[in-house]
Amino acid sequence: MSVLQLEDIKELIKLCAANDRLGQEKLYRKFYPALFLLCRKFFPLQEDALEALNDGMLKVFKNIEKYSDEKGEFFNWVYTIVRNTALDKLRNVSQPGYMEVDDMIIPDNDNPLKALESADIYKLLDVLPPATRAICILFYLEGFSIPQIGEQLDISAGTIKWHLSEVRKRMKPVLLQHYKN
Structure with a gap:
């Protein structure tokens, strides 16, 4: 500056x-x-x-x-x-209840968003429910750890891991499309 x-x-x-x-x-x-x-x-x-x-x-x-x-x-x-x-x-914002999956393991270095173009990331974010979108952004784009996200949003690590799993599931078709091109 x-x-x-x-x-x-x-x-x-x-x-x-x-x-x-x-x-x-x-x-x-x-x-x-x-x-x-x-x-x-x-x-x-x-x-x-x-x-x-x-x-x-x-x-x-x-x-x-x-x-x-x-x-x-x-x-x-x-x-x-x-x-x-x-x-x-x-x-x-009132959100529907989400199930918790405490035994899910999500490595911190596994960032599927790295493979996507900026436009693809925003298309993906638009289809995610608000809570899942927030967790995705904090974890993958802002670099927060699961405990930090839990503290920020006042939710358990299991719930965060479930949301990150949802992101991966929803991203799979986008990633497959990306790698085909």
């Missing part, structure tokens, strides 16, 4: 801390593309992704005075808040 960009962000942070609407809009627009893609990973409907993004940014604006350089890069701080907001939204 250039010095000019860093100074721009620091100025936007000051404006947002002062509750300046124009500053908030500029900051929102600056991070919108990346944060919308993040939320879109979790939600198949654009409206739900936008709602999660807006809720997350509202939390950013309300807590922006708590940010300091010691917390790391500002974008990473915002990204974490928006991601956690999306996860909270997913957690609060």
